Amino acid sequence: MSYDVFVVGGGPSGATAAEDLARAGKRVALLDRAGRIKPCGGAVPPRAIKDFAIPDALIVAKVDVARMISPTGRSVDIHIENGYVGMVDREHFDEFLRDRAVKAGADRLTGTYLRIERDAAGTHVVWRDKASGDEVRSLTRLIIGADGARSVVARDEVPGGDTIPYVIAYHEIIKAPAANKDYDPNRCDVIYDGRISPDFYGWVFPHGDQASVGMGTGVDGVDLKQATAALRASSGLTGCETIRKEGAPIPLKPLDRWDNGRDVVLAGDAAGVVAPSSGEGIYYAMLGGRVAATAAQACLASGKARDLKLARKLFMKDNKTVFKVLRSMQDAYYKSDERRERFVSLCHDVDVQKLTFEAYMNKKLVAARPLAHLKIGVKNVAHLMGWVKPSWV
Numbered sequence: 001m002s003y004d005v006f007v008v009g010g011g012p013s014g015a016t017a018a019e020d021l022a023r024a025g026k027r028v029a030l031l032d033r034a035g036r037i038k039p040c041g042g043a044v045p046p047r048a049i050k051d052f053a054i055p056d057a058l059i060v061a062k063v064d065v066a067r068m069i070s071p072t073g074r075s076v077d078i079h080i081e082n083g084y085v086g087m088v089d090r091e092h093f094d095e096f097l098r099d100r101a102v103k104a105g106a107d108r109l110t111g112t113y114l115r116i117e118r119d120a121a122g123t124h125v126v127w128r129d130k131a132s133g134d135e136v137r138s139l140t141r142l143i144i145g146a147d148g149a150r151s152v153v154a155r156d157e158v159p160g161g162d163t164i165p166y167v168i169a170y171h172e173i174i175k176a177p178a179a180n181k182d183y184d185p186n187r188c189d190v191i192y193d194g195r196i197s198p199d200f201y202g203w204v205f206p207h208g209d210q211a212s213v214g215m216g217t218g219v220d221g222v223d224l225k226q227a228t229a230a231l232r233a234s235s236g237l238t239g240c241e242t243i244r245k246e247g248a249p250i251p252l253k254p255l256d257r258w259d260n261g262r263d264v265v266l267a268g269d270a271a272g273v274v275a276p277s278s279g280e281g282i283y284y285a286m287l288g289g290r291v292a293a294t295a296a297q298a299c300l301a302s303g304k305a306r307d308l309k310l311a312r313k314l315f316m317k318d319n320k321t322v323f324k325v326l327r328s329m330q331d332a333y334y335k336s337d338e339r340r341e342r343f344v345s346l347c348h349d350v351d352v353q354k355l356t357f358e359a360y361m362n363k364k365l366v367a368a369r370p371l372a373h374l375k376i377g378v379k380n381v382a383h384l385m386g387w388v389k390p391s392w393v
């Protein structure tokens with residue numbers, strides 16, 4: 001069997017790319033090694049639900065409040081107006097996406113990517129079939145590398161593909177307690193506290209009858225399990241039954257190049273595409289899969305390898321500014337408890353709330369009111385320079 005496009009990795013980016021290409025009538029393979037649930041908090045914004053037609057049945061919790069908690073334990077509740085953040089369980093979410101790609105016409109293959117070989121006949125993906133253990137060689141015109149963080153396709157094929165910086169995120173899936181004064185099944189808690197994470201944040205995300213409690217850090221030597229135990233204790237969740245413990249890297253910076261100038265283009269975590277500050281990657285992975293599919297179609301039609309560059313170009317056109325703003329927020333505010341205290345304090349501001357939530361929910365940077373950007377900018381500078389004290393109401 002020969003393919004137009006061989007997609008390596010069946011997470012949100014690969015499954016979306018495969019579905020789009022199959023719908024466009026291309027011969028597509030979707031290879032996933034299977035057998036592991038992707039460690040993930042599973043929070044998806046309304047924009048993702050709308051753009052990628054995520055069915056309501058996959059949303060296990062609808063969050064309408066985000067509670068930001070400071071190092072001194074002060075908190076700001078941000079109420080989400082006219083919408084909700086959806087929580088998905090990756091075990092079912094990813095499988096649904098893969099199945100949808102197959103229904104659209106993609107060939108699903110189960111096994112492990114090994115390498116790419118090229119000869120007179122063309123480009124081949126060599127992979128190990130999970131059922132038989134055999135090595136298989138699949139002829140293809142193009143390859144989409146959607147094999148996640150620490151992508152082997154990126155490392156092997158794209159210059160600089162192994163240079164992405166990471167935070168390591170760890171979480172525990174627990175049995176959710178009944179709603180109580182500490183736990184609300186419709187509220188996400190985001191904890192900015194150096195004792196939980198010296199450079200990122202901790203979280204408690206509800207998932208129906210389960211919850212994800214975790215943290216991330218890029219600092220060597222931090223004991224992730226101990227930090228999570230401390231977070232569970234401070235959130236009143238120590239006594240809850242633990243269902244799974246797992247961790248994985250979150251990329252922190254998009255690669256400068258997503259293609260090899262020949263026949264490979266990357267998507268999602270493999271391209272380093274996760275929003276700074278939040279670590280949000282599902283929406284960006286799906287969008288990455290979509291733009292990779294668009295670039296692959298352009299390349300198949302023109303026969304020009306340079307059309308693969310379209311993937312990064314299309315993605316950055318809409319998201320570069322949001323990524324820049326989030327990057328500078330992370331650089332400015334995630335470095336000390338004093339800064340974290342100021343950051344949470346800043347979240348009291350209605351314009352800051354509207355701006356950040358619009359950016360998260362709908363992926364738009366819009367001012368809530370005229371001059372709001374200016375006011376936020378001035379407040380930001382005042383906090384960063386230490387001209388004002390954190391204000392608590």
Ligand SMILES: Cc1cc2nc3c(=O)[nH]c(=O)nc-3n(C[C@H](O)[C@H](O)[C@H](O)COP(=O)(O)OP(=O)(O)OC[C@H]3O[C@@H](n4cnc5c(N)ncnc54)[C@H](O)[C@@H]3O)c2cc1C
Binds near residue numbers: 008031039147249270
């Ligand atoms: C602890 C944690 C919490 C997170 N919480 C959130 C959150 O709440 N919201 C959010 O938006 N994002 C979150 N993220 C980020 C999000 O999970 C990722 O950005 C997203 O999964 C990226 O999708 P992807 O398709 O690019 O990669 P992945 O989801 O990693 O999918 C890659 C796929 O490739 C397959 N694969 C890998 N190597 C091979 C190989 N050699 N051969 C065959 N198949 C292979 C894997 O089996 C996997 O299915 C979190 C991440 C972590 C680690």
